[in-house]
Amino acid sequence: MWxxxxxxxxxxxxxxxxxxxxxxxxxxxxxxxxxxxxxxESADLLLPWVHLxxxxxxxxxxxxxxxxxxxxxxxxxxxxxxxxxxxxxxxxITRSPYQxxxxxxxxxxxxxxxxxxxxxxxxxxRLAFGDLGLHRLEADIQPGNELxxxxxxxxxxxxxxxxxxxxxxxxxxxxxxxWAITSDMVSMLW
Numbered sequence: 001m002w003x004x005x006x007x008x009x010x011x012x013x014x015x016x017x018x019x020x021x022x023x024x025x026x027x028x029x030x031x032x033x034x035x036x037x038x039x040x041e042s043a044d045l046l047l048p049w050v051h052l053x054x055x056x057x058x059x060x061x062x063x064x065x066x067x068x069x070x071x072x073x074x075x076x077x078x079x080x081x082x083x084x085x086x087x088x089x090x091x092x093i094t095r096s097p098y099q100x101x102x103x104x105x106x107x108x109x110x111x112x113x114x115x116x117x118x119x120x121x122x123x124x125x126r127l128a129f130g131d132l133g134l135h136r137l138e139a140d141i142q143p144g145n146e147l148x149x150x151x152x153x154x155x156x157x158x159x160x161x162x163x164x165x166x167x168x169x170x171x172x173x174x175x176x177x178x179w180a181i182t183s184d185m186v187s188m189l190w
Contacts (some may be wrong), residue, residue, distance in 0.1 A: 026073070031075065
């Protein structure tokens with residue numbers, strides 16, 4: 001079967017891929033306390049761009065939306081300590097003829113700017129283009145989110161366009177830049 005086991009059925013972390021410094025694993029229920037604490041400590045970095053659950057009740061709602069078939073949530077973690085450095089979500093996973101998904105990502109404050117997300121993207125590409133058999137990842141990024149735009153460019157995404165009032169975020173319709181990368185582009189990069 002092409003899809004991964006839903007995260008909410010997992011009771012211990014499953015490492016999906018590893019590199020020198022980081023590992024990619026699924027978000028699981030046991031991550032609640034660390035995750036919520038990181039979200040609250042990182043509010044200045046995340047907001048207004050990313051809205052993650054800052055309470056136990058919101059975490060459970062968030063976790064339950066990832067079914068492993070059309071939505072997948074993974075964590076990039078420090079290999080030595082296991083500490084969660086950031087998240088990658090694959091949403092709107094669409095099969096034939098598209099074979100694509102939308103990727104969302106964020107670092108947490110303590111790990112921002114240290115290369116964890118760049119290295120983590122290599123692992124996400126293995127997951128998306130290898131394990132899941134996707135052909136294309138798309139990222140929708142608000143024009144003012146310079147850190148996310150810089151990371152998308154750094155790891156090989158190309159800017160494909162601009163969509164006015166594209167997504168409803170934080171109470172209003174926000175403009176977004178549309179970025180994408182394909183499996184053949186990644187094979188040329190890595």
